[in-house]
Structure formats: C-alpha cells, structure tokens
Amino acid sequence: MKNADAILNNPFLNKGTAFTQAERHALGLVGTLPAHVQTLAEQVTQAYAQFQSKSSHLEKRLYLMTLFNENRTLFFRLMADHVVEFMPIVYDPTVADSIEAYSHLFTDPQNAAFLSVDHPEDFEASLKNAAGGRDIRLVVVTDAEGILGMGDWGVNGVDIAVGKLMVYTAAAGIDPAQVLPVSIDAGTNNQKLRDDPLYLGNHHKRLAGDPYLDIIDQFVTAERKLFPESLLHWEDFGRANAQVILDKYQDQFATFNDDIQGTGMVVLAGILGALNISKEDIKDQKFVTFGAGTAGMGIANQILDELQRAGLSEAEARKHFYAVDKQGLLFTDTPDLTAAQKPFTRDCSEFANADDLTTLAAVVKTVHPTVLIGTSTQPGTFTEDIVKDMAAHTPRPIIFPLSNPTKLAEATAADLIKWTDGKALIATGIPADDVDYRGTTYHIGQGNNALMYPGLGFGLIAATAKVLNGETLSAACHALGGIVDTTQPGAAVLPPVSQLTEFSQKLAEIVAQSILDQQLNKEPIANAKQAVAAMKWVPEYRPID
Template sequence: MKAIDIIHNPFKNKGTAFTKEERKKLGLIGTLPSDVQTIEQQAKRVYDQYKIRPDGMQKRKFLMEVFNTNRTLFYYVLSHHIEELLPIVYDPVIAPAIEQYSEIFMLPQEAAFLSIDDTDEIEESLKNAADGRDIRLIVVTDAEGILGIGDWGTNGVNISVGKLMIYTAAAGIDPSQVLPVSLDVGTNNETLLNDPLYLGLKHKRVTGEKYYDMVDKFVKSARKLFPEVYIHFEDFGRDNATKILDKYRNDIPVFNDDVQGTGIVCLAGVLGALEISGQKLTDQKFLTFGAGTAGMGIANLLFKELKLQGLSDEEARKHFYLVDKQGLLFEDTEGLTPEQKPFVRKRSEFENSEELTDLEAIIKAVKPSVMIGTSTTPGAFTEGAIRAMAANTERPIIFPISNPTKLIEAMPNDLLKWTDGRALIATGIPVQATEYKGVNYEIGQANNALIYPGVGLGVLAAKAKLVSDEMISAAAHSLGGLVDTTKPGAAVLPPVKQIHTFTQTVAKAVCETAIKQGLADDSVKDAEAAIKAIKWEAKY
C-alpha cells in the first residue's frame, strides 16, 4: 500500500501519531509534520476544535471529518465524551443530517448502496463496500419510517452510520467489521423526488413481491459473503418492519431496533419504575399511545414478558390497550395492522365505546397504570389526561418517548406538576434533572442506545445462531440494580454517562442466555471471556 493510501484509509491512518519508525517503514517520511503526538494530544486538539463550532450541525460536520480521516481517533474522542457527543452524532442532530445528506454529501462512509433497479448487483455491491474487511455487523435501512421525520430514501443511510457509531463507542464493536447498508427502493417524499441534488432513485417506493425479493436477496448475499454477520434492521415502515423480522428471526441472528430495541428499553424502564413503586408487572394496565412499529414493538415485548412471568396468552393480552389516530382500537376499527389485531378490545367492554377517541376519555374508561407515547404528537399528554391517570393510580408510569424534542407528548416538569410528583417518568430525549417541591427528580432517557449496543456485543461474543425472546428479556432485566431506587427522585433507567458500564452488563446477560439456551457457538463457554476476546479499544 502506498503512503498516500495509508493516510487516506481511515482504518489505518494515525495522522501525527505515526512514530518515526513507522514513518520510515511505511514510506511516510516527509508526508507529515515532524512532531510525533500521542492519541491524547490529538484528541485534545479535536475536542478543542469541536467546542468552537457554533451549532449542532457544524459540530457534527467537523466530527464527520475526523470520522472520515481517522476512525481510531474519532472513537477515542467519542468514547471519552459520549454523553455530550451522543446527541450530536446521533439523535437529535441526526435528523437534519439526514434531511441534508444529499446536499452536503462528501464521502459515503464505507456504506453499501443497494438499488432495487439493479438487484443483480447486490452481492457485488456488498463485496465492494466491504473491501476485504471481515464484516460481523450490518445496520440496514430502507429509511421509510425514520422516527419523527418519516421517509427519507437514500438520505437515511445516515441512520445506519449513526447506529454503528454507537455500537463501537458504547460496546467496542470493531469499526472495521461493520457495514452500513442502504436499501434504495425509491421514495414517496415529494421534496426528495423534486430535488435535483437528491442522490437516490427518483421514483416512488417499490412495494410488494419485488420489494420483498430485494430484501431476501440482500439477506442471502450478506450471509453468503459474511457467514457470521448479525443483521440489524432499522427504520423500516410499519407495514414491513415486523414482517421482515419475523421472516428471518428463526433462521439467522437478526434484530429490529424499532420493534425490539425500543421495546427492550421501555420494558427495562417499566421494571425500573416498579422497583421504585414496589409493584408487580402482572398487576399493570398498559396503554400504548401510538400503535405503529415502535408502539407495537413495546406492546409485544411487554406481552412476552408477562408470559415469561407465567400468564397465558389470553391473560396477558387483557393487560393492553392500544390508542392510535382512530382512538382506542377495537375489533371493528378500520385499517388495523396485523400487529395490532391481537391486542384490540371488544366494544362490549365499554358502555361508551363510540366516544373513546379522545385520550382523556380513554384514560378515564381504561384506568391505565402505565402509558407509553410513541405518537410523535407534541403535547398529546394533556393536563386533563395526566390528572385523570393520576387519579386512578398511586405511582403512574408515564413514558413520552417521541423524539426529537418538538414531537414529545409532554415534558417531565409538567408531568410531575400534574401528578404532584408521583409520576415515574422516562423520555425519548435527554432531559436535565427536574426540581419539584424540594425533590430533585432524575429523568431516565428511554434511549435505545442504552440497549442495542450491549445486545449486539452479546450476540457477537456468543456467535449466536439466533436472537431469542429470552435473550431480549435478559437484556431488559440486566439494567435492574444499576439505579439506587431508594433515593427520592430516582430515575427509572441508568444515565447515558454510564453507558460503557451497563453495555457490558447487557452483553454478559445476552451471551450467558445464549449459552444456556444452546444458541451460542460450541466454542463459547464463558461469557466474560468471549466478550473480552472481541472487544475493540480506540488505541494505536
């Protein structure tokens, strides 16, 4: 490899940290300034430069320059400032970065771009993007259902890049072994279709058999080229997400963050809230406000957890109430999705079922103890609705997890005021501690980044054949005990700043469960040793 190629390869480049001996050996003499720096010195320069950028997008653009130049340095900086930088490299700044992707495009970040108009090139495209690397983890999206902003076509590849950044920063997944993938099947976003700079296919989304054939060809090609690869599906539309997950989950290790990741973190949050309140999961009534991909993923995971705790299918389903744009969902509600149908209610259960289209009226009729919002409807959790909920339960569990901030159903300070400090809260956005009547309330963030990196690390360490429901449950339960629930105002989830610690906890729980279930590779006997063996560190 030529000297110039080494400097331009982000996986090999060390920049000013190349030693004198390395410079001589690699033919780099004279191509760099004389001083040899440590990664700590380089990181200080990067962080100082980051701090002077004026806003989120400018800060992200600068960090992406480092990412494109030197992966080790990028992850060293990110891992040492993860609480501060997570919102910049991922949510919420990822949203405008997606929207402006085609306009600011410079480099493809080693992603694979697969076109539905050229499906014969899928295997070749994956092979070219991998460029000889041993790929163990793929995050793939068709970007139809990006939470909060919808359909963004090929621009949505940024979501795959961002997710993989968190995998490496939080869990130590080797960045040379990951591959972001974009499935370009067209877009229904008229803004993109009319934008001369848009880089994706300029036609409407292809659906039906041709679409599923492309997904299948991608999965088979990925497993052929990379036999041990773990595939993470991200931001697929509500009609496809669960269907695709269910097609492959019993054959190969796959994961859908919207269906499972959001569910795991919400289950973990509910379990954390119940540790504080001293109540049992099997005594709760769950109201899911927003019954799309994320909402149904949460309901399904809570349902499976109730079954693991001994309830029958019929008993477990009685605990759930789904609310979508039509109101409370009944058997005869028009437009029900396959995921919604098992959880709908009978109209005979209510005297005024025709009137149950308003959240406050629904709460008064249902009397839920847990309410989770994935509606992206700002302000939907009104004072009247929350006071109605608080009137029926001593410690209402309320998770407005829609993001970004402009789409949240309610802010924690209002929820505390309307429940007189009794609400147990998690949000989908980072929120500072909130003071109410002399108590400092820590607000847990129901951020998938708390969970999916650890799940992935555990799956990869185990060389797991599948990702089972028991492995998912173990991930959720593993966060218990990480928060002091006896402290007034305690959070229901651990803080993001502890992500390195609890990622290891989650990974160990997932790997151990895979071993117990016989889903791990025969060579994997010790979870801690297996995790340590594959963990990558940002160092030269």
C-alpha cells in the same frame, strides 16, 4: 511497502500525525506529514478544541463526521472521553438535521453499501465492495421509510445506520472495521426528495408489496453468503414491512429490529425499573400505548412476552393492553389495521361507550391505565387533564413520553412531575434535565435505545449466537431495569447515558451467558465474560503490518 495515499486515506489504518518516524520510513510516509509526532492524547486535545469552536450542533456533527471519515481510532478515542456530550450530536436528535441535508452536504460514503432495488443483480458485488475485505460481524441496514418523527427520507437515511454503528462501537466496543452500514434504496414517497435535483437516491416511488419483499430476500441471501457470522440489525423500516421482515428471518439466524425489539426492550426495562421503585407487580398494570406504529407495537409485544413469563396466559396478558392511534382505541373492526396492530385490538362489546373512545382522553378516562406510553409524535398530547385523571386512579403513574425530537414530545418531564405532585415515574425519548420539585431532585431516565442495543448486539456477536429469542431479550431487560437504585429519592427508572460503556459491558456479558445457557452458540465458548472481553476493541493505535 504500502502506498502512502492508501494508508492516509484509509480511516481504519490512518494515524495522521501520530505515525512514528520509524513507521513513516517503513510505510513510505516520510515528507507527507509535518515533522512533529503527536501522541493520540495530543490529537484528542486538538480535535476537541476544534469541535468546541463550532457554533451549531449540525456544524459540530459535520466536523465529527469528517474526523470519522479520516481516522476511526482518533474519532472513537475522542468520543470515549465525551460520550454524554457527543451522543446527541452523532445520533439523536442532531442526526435528524443531517438526514434532511444529507444529499446536499454529501462528501464521503462512510464505508456504507448502497443497494438500489433497480439493480438487485449488483447486491452481492455492492456489499463486497463496501466491505473491502474486512471481517464483517455487524450489519445495520435501513430503507429509511419509517424514521421516527421524520418519516420517509430515502437514501438520506443511511446516516441512521452510520450513527447506530458509531454508538455500537463507542458504547460496547465492537471493532469499527467489523461493521457495515447498508442503505436499501427502494425509492421514496417523499415528493420533496423526488423533486430535488440534488437528491442522491432513486427518483421514483417506493417499491412495495411482494416485489419489495423479494428484494429484501435477495439482500438477505447476499448478506448471509458474504457475512455468515454477522448479526443483522434492521433499522427504520416502514410499519407495513418491519414486523413482516422480522417474523420471516428471526428464527433463521441472529437478527434484530431495533425499532420493534430495541424500543420495546428499553421501555420494558424502564417499566421494570419503575416497578422496582413502586414495589408493584407487572401483572397488575394496565398499559395504554399512544401511537400504534412500529415502535408502539414493538413495545406492546415486548411487555406481552414479559407478562407471559410472569405467569399469565397469552389471552390474559392481552387484556392488559389498550392501543390508541389516530382513530382512537383500536378495535377488531377498525379499518386498515397493520399486521402488528391486529393482535392488540379490543372488541367493541367490552365497552358501553365504545363509540366515544376516539381520543386519548376518553380512553384514559374509561380504562384508568397505570402505564401510559407515547410514540405518537404528536406534541403536547399528554395534557394536564389526562395526566391528572390518570394519577387520580394509581398511586405511582408510569408515564413515558418517548417521541423525539424535542418538538414532538407528548409532554415534558417537568410538567409530569408537577401535575402528579412528584408521583410520576418517567422516562423521556430525549435527554431531560433533572427536575427540582418541593425539595426533591427527580432524575429522569431517557428511553434511548442506545441503553440496550449496543450491549445486546455485542453479546450476541461475542457468543456467536445462532438466533435471538425471547429468553435472551427478557434477560437483557431485567439486567438493565435492575441497575436502578431504588433507595434514592427521585431515582431514575433507567440508568444514565453517562454510564453507557459500563452497563453495555454488563449487558453484553448477560446476553452472551443467556446464549451459552441455551446452547445457541455456533462456536464452542467456555466463558461468556471472557468471550466479551476478548472481542472488545479499544481505540488505541496499533502496528500496521
């Protein structure tokens, strides 16, 4: 007989008022719950009414997180019924408010592992304790140095890892008992946090350089020892470390950086969707990426790979890119280039006006891009003049203002439609309403990584992938971009979040098939579709042993 408190306080086992009378007797729960036995459907109705009673998005998120802490099955059953409504609450953009207030509102560790760089000798024990004997198949780890639009938030950023894992389960169906969020507390360079006596992380500057990378190696060693079958997902690492870490480990085991690869994949899928609409060839496009950080360079790398798969040499493909950061166009002699930026620089000798290319407007005017991608977190920088200049030189400009939250967006979808007379093909970083313009309703795709990483990750896990390579990444991008209905006037370049569960399932099957086709599966699997179906978790109550 299990201890009553142990069951009611275990979110993976707890059914609350849905425990039957027989279960209450068998598990020692008699008298610990009100007499009426509810169905899961009744609990969902009750919980949704409580959710609706909250007045702000942050209050709604706090309520949902409390439910998540108490009863995973009920939480995910509720989210399955309201995925479009809940996505911006449990993740972006409301998660930003939660991160800022995390230390002040802390009530529960949410089964996360907190690893302090001051005590690497405890890494293995910390991971083991947080896992609690569960069969971990997916780890999302963050050090929260480079949260998009926010920067360095130290241990508060664990909410990002928790939120990502929620989406993995809600969208693709990974068992929430098989996931583990991990916070690597390397310190923080956010002085506001270090000065806050209630901040829950290490109150010292961030560890950096080789000592930091040694810590990452110790984490990876412990993680692989304990969870050798897991997919390791990196999230919101700083621009100086993210690419370095991915490059070191990506050929050793199944691992994935969402900021580099996930963002790049969703953007590439959106571009492929846009090109399906415009009937143009990716080899004929010129790409300006505005914001040359982790996300911007990840996008460039994913497009570069696709151009090479389309038949261009690497040297030819690189000529299609123009990376713009706060200094302007990045040249080979630009100071302080990151490892990710260096391969995408241009030579000053290519431009008669190289000294003038210090602004986005000057670059657009000079190179006439067909694709403009914003990850700058600089609001309003895709101005009317810049957009009209671009539209004057290409019939269907592809414009993706991806920075979020809303206050950081480079432009609004409504303005882009208006300024290009309905010609722009748009994806935004935050949810955007349809735009009615001159008799046509334009549906706006959201360049949300949640369109990609749940299906991708689930497919890799189901197929027992040894590694994730460019072949599989490309297959997933084409699958997502191919969902676009090109026959509809005003069609979106990406599918809507409302179809998240359906296309995440399809993506998982395509990813698993790619792994099997390349013989990169660790375990024998006869059928990719069956492997995905067999692993899918459904939020319903099960018997407790």
